[in-house]
Amino acid sequence: MPDAVKAPVIKAVGVKRYYKQRGGSLLSFGRKPRMIQAVDGVDFELYEGEIFGVIGESGCGKSTLGRLLIRLEEPSEGDIYFRGESSKALMKKDPKKFHRMVQAVFQNPFDTFTPNDTIGEIMMRPLRLHGIGKSDEERRAMCEKALEDGGLKPAADFLGRFPHELSGGQLQRISILRSMLLEPLFLVADEPVSMLDVSVRAEIIHMLQDLCASRRTAIMLISHDIAVVRYVSQRVAVMYLGRIVEMGDTDTIIQNPMHPYTQALISNCSSIDPDEDKQAIEIQGEPPSPINPGPGCYFANRCFKACEKCFKSYPPMRTMKDGRVVSCHFATGDE
Amino acid sequence: MEKIKKVGVRLAGMVRSSMQLRMGLIFFALVLLVVIFAPSLAPFDPYDLGDDLLVPPGTNGHWLGTTNMGQDVLSMIIYGSRASLAIGIVSALISGVIGTLLGAFAGFYGGKVDKVVSEIINIFLMIPTFFLILIIVALFGSSMINVMLVIGLTSWPSNARMMRVQAMSIKERTFVKSAISMGETKRQVLFKYIIPNGLFPIIANTTMGVAKAILTEASLSFLGLGDPNVISWGQMIYEGKQYLATGWWMSTFAGLFIMLIVMIFYMIGDGLNFALNPKMKKI
Ligand SMILES: Nc1ncnc2c1ncn2[C@@H]1O[C@H](COP(=O)(O)OP(=O)(O)O)[C@@H](O)[C@H]1O
Ligand code: SF4
Ligand SMILES: [Mg+2]
Numbered sequence: 001m002p003d004a005v006k007a008p009v010i011k012a013v014g015v016k017r018y019y020k021q022r023g024g025s026l027l028s029f030g031r032k033p034r035m036i037q038a039v040d041g042v043d044f045e046l047y048e049g050e051i052f053g054v055i056g057e058s059g060c061g062k063s064t065l066g067r068l069l070i071r072l073e074e075p076s077e078g079d080i081y082f083r084g085e086s087s088k089a090l091m092k093k094d095p096k097k098f099h100r101m102v103q104a105v106f107q108n109p110f111d112t113f114t115p116n117d118t119i120g121e122i123m124m125r126p127l128r129l130h131g132i133g134k135s136d137e138e139r140r141a142m143c144e145k146a147l148e149d150g151g152l153k154p155a156a157d158f159l160g161r162f163p164h165e166l167s168g169g170q171l172q173r174i175s176i177l178r179s180m181l182l183e184p185l186f187l188v189a190d191e192p193v194s195m196l197d198v199s200v201r202a203e204i205i206h207m208l209q210d211l212c213a214s215r216r217t218a219i220m221l222i223s224h225d226i227a228v229v230r231y232v233s234q235r236v237a238v239m240y241l242g243r244i245v246e247m248g249d250t251d252t253i254i255q256n257p258m259h260p261y262t263q264a265l266i267s268n269c270s271s272i273d274p275d276e277d278k279q280a281i282e283i284q285g286e287p288p289s290p291i292n293p294g295p296g297c298y299f300a301n302r303c304f305k306a307c308e309k310c311f312k313s314y315p316p317m318r319t320m321k322d323g324r325v326v327s328c329h330f331a332t333g334d335e
Numbered sequence: 336m337e338k339i340k341k342v343g344v345r346l347a348g349m350v351r352s353s354m355q356l357r358m359g360l361i362f363f364a365l366v367l368l369v370v371i372f373a374p375s376l377a378p379f380d381p382y383d384l385g386d387d388l389l390v391p392p393g394t395n396g397h398w399l400g401t402t403n404m405g406q407d408v409l410s411m412i413i414y415g416s417r418a419s420l421a422i423g424i425v426s427a428l429i430s431g432v433i434g435t436l437l438g439a440f441a442g443f444y445g446g447k448v449d450k451v452v453s454e455i456i457n458i459f460l461m462i463p464t465f466f467l468i469l470i471i472v473a474l475f476g477s478s479m480i481n482v483m484l485v486i487g488l489t490s491w492p493s494n495a496r497m498m499r500v501q502a503m504s505i506k507e508r509t510f511v512k513s514a515i516s517m518g519e520t521k522r523q524v525l526f527k528y529i530i531p532n533g534l535f536p537i538i539a540n541t542t543m544g545v546a547k548a549i550l551t552e553a554s555l556s557f558l559g560l561g562d563p564n565v566i567s568w569g570q571m572i573y574e575g576k577q578y579l580a581t582g583w584w585m586s587t588f589a590g591l592f593i594m595l596i597v598m599i600f601y602m603i604g605d606g607l608n609f610a611l612n613p614k615m616k617k618i
Contacts, residue, residue, distance in 0.1 A: 067512075096518045098513075104512075104516045106509045106512065108509050109511035114514070114532060115510075129517065129519065131516060178517075
């Protein structure tokens with residue numbers, strides 16, 4: 001971690017997000033509604049100019065974590081600090097300022113923009129909202145320059161078009177460019193390429209990488225595709241049922257995963273497995289629901305290493321010699 | 336500029352996809368011409384009490400006959416189109432605006448706001464609206480303004496219910512999340528993203544609302560609760576009612592025209608609904 005001496009751009013402390021279970025039958029009438037623990041106590045730090053990957057199966061709470069970071073939702077418990085300031089306090093004091101610091105790129109570029117506005121209106125809107133640029137001409141020029149720099153030429157032509165006239169790749173670029181016009185401190189990209197054509201995925205990832213390098217923006221890249229995360233992120237967190245189970249330098253973790261869940265994820269990803277001969281570790285069974293996951297390790301019922309202890313107590317987070325943190329009874333840090 | 340072009344293209348597409356909508360719009364254009372050029376089209380002054388009392392159609396240049404007071408029925412029908420259309424459109428607009436705002440508020444804010452508004456909508460949907468209108472008009476008088484207001488203020492719940500559902504689904508769309516994360520306030524999200532994107536079904540419903548309002552006004556007039564100082568088709572039916580045996584033309588033609596205009600607005604509304612149906616759009 002080269003930036004470890006610097007103060008983190010973002011520090012999440014004990015962040016939790018519970019949902020009341022939707023629906024419920026008539027029989028459950030009068031009973032207390034059950035809670036879904038979508039994000040169940042997450043701590044991490046993010047530094048300037050860093051791409052931080054978050055991986056895990058679908059339903060493990062990645063998107064919820066993303067929504068909490070950009071304050072589309074409030075955490076049920078815990079808080080997130082931006083440059084040391086509590087996001088709760090920031091939102092109370094000046095929500096506009098907060099939203100300018102923290103931007104997002106969403107999974108579905110086809111639905112990211114209101115269908116009735118032109119790209120010009122869509123891109124100029126945040127500038128106008130935050131009082132950037134003196135006149136509409138100046139703002140238009142800024143957008144044109146951003147489009148040109150982002151490889152969308154001729155820019156003037158794009159400004160006059162409507163979202164439905166553009167491809168997914170073009171829309172996702174515009175989404176990134178628009179966010180970057182606000183010069184944010186931090187950007188969440190939630191599965192930014194999963195809905196795009198395979199042929200344009202690399203371009204979009206490169207674009208994020210370039211912006212991160214040139215503007216020093218901290219980026220959280222959420223993905224279920226380990227290959228993407230490994231390719232661009234310096235550090236990675238592996239999530240399982242709302243909790244981080246392993247976190248550290250991407251290369252270290254991918255080369256030598258210590259948590260059985262991470263091991264299983266990586267061995268199932270053919271393009272990555274460093275040891276080609278090794279048999280893929282099968283994860284048996286469905287992921288348990290994030291409703292009352294039980295006292296033991298959440299992964300215990302699917303874990304190939306599970307022992308008695310695993311069903312009794314949740315393993316604590318331990319810091320290993322190489323700097324990573326792992327939460328598994330078998331990762332003691334003595335090895 | 337691009338925007339006007341886009342709306343135009345979308346409308347053109349809708350008009351092309353629905354024969355009903357096309358016919359409705361053509362007839363509506365004809366009615367509008369009549370409304371605008373009423374003074375030049377009407378052969379007589381509709382308020383002028385002539386010497387020909389209750390003469391049948393075709394007598395002395397009175398194509399559709401005269402009333403018991405000697406007014407020319409055709410001229411009354413031409414001028415009456417103004418009142419009927421004005422009442423229909425104004426009250427449907429009132430109902431559309433109230434319904435859109437309340438429905439959008441309830442659907443977007445949810446929680447307590449939604450509970451309260453939904454309760455009000457349910458109450459309005461339960462009470463027999465026509466009797467409510469009758470009572471209010473009987474109490475506050477039957478001027479044209481009152482009639483417009485009362486119809487508008489009692490017919491918004493169907494629009495509100497529709498807009499509420501629209502708002503509830505649109506607020507989950509990515510472009511709303513992205514607008515919030517860009518720093519738009521709740522009010523800006525409501526007026527710039529939710530309402531414009533959910534409005535089309537309400538426009539279709541409001542068009543049908545015009546037809547319903549015209550019918551309500553006619554029913555009120557039929558019961559003697561219309562504005563007696565304004566010539567409207569409903570009022571003509573009411574006044575001709577007692578002469579049905581001796582001068583059927585006094586109310587029959589007005590009745591036919593009410594039927595016609597109601598059909599026109601149903602055609603437009605239904606055609607819009609058809610053209611908006613996403614399943615149809617793909618074809
Ligand atoms: N608004 C919500 N209401 C209730 N449950 C939700 C809501 N959003 C997410 N969840 C639940 O929280 C869990 C995590 O979801 P999500 O964050 O979307 O996971 P991921 O992005 O990793 O696939 C899932 O079990 C999901 O069903
Ligand atoms: S604590 Fe036990 S069950 Fe959990 S991952 Fe480690 S070995 Fe598996
Ligand atoms: Mg997700």
